Amino acid sequence: MTVLMEVNDLKVAYGKIEAVKGISFTVETGQIVCLVGTNGAGKTTTLRTLSGLIKPRGGTITFDGQPLGTVPAHKIVSLGLAHSPEGRHIFPRLTIAENLQLGAFLRNDKEGIEKDIQRAYELFPILGERRKQAAGTLSGGEQQMLAMGRALMSRPKLLMLDEPSMGLSPLMMHKIMSTIAELKAQGMTILLVEQNAQAALSLADQAHVMEIGKIVLSGTGQELLHNEDVRKAYLGED
């Protein structure tokens, strides 16, 4: 196994608010690594820092052998790190096809881009059926599919997904989770942030529980799924 990303003692603050207080974890090639935890634990802040959208206060991030701490966000995308953000942030007035093309903004291999758009349609057939429609007409779950498809358009080595199941029906959530499993089966490496701990831990090779800016528990997905404290705190058991 090769380590694709190594996060060491990462600290992030908004002014005086320390949102991430020195966390360390690694992501190995081909793994699904999951960060779970309640609202405000610092999961989104962590992903935004790894993508270069926020500068860390301390610690190091190494991705594919390169230090990332001060690398600008667009450069990080070109190194192979893609981020499907919380809330999706698709462009509602643009068509589905145009949204996907935007995900390839750093590429100029027209043929390859077209091929990858077709692959996104294979992964999510509904996007292909509605390719000429404005993205704003899609349901929440379909918009999540589009956000994932768009992130894949940069041909990432590591795909970071922030709360992909947020606000979705159980059926749609199941579809999104099985797509994540399918991407892993195709060889993709995934860093997943989820509040739906049950679904996320079931998929995760490695998982970390975050509480107020710290990692308080780590293990395999199965270990955490069967951990009594995790079950009480995150899986709604007494």
Ligand code: ATP
């Ligand atoms: P959620 O699931 O709600 O996104 P989270 O685990 O992703 O939760 P973060 O959004 O990373 O948590 O927030 C971590 C902490 O940082 C919280 O205390 C939050 O209030 C604070 N925070 C987040 N964004 C900002 C900001 N732009 N300015 C100031 N404080 C912020």
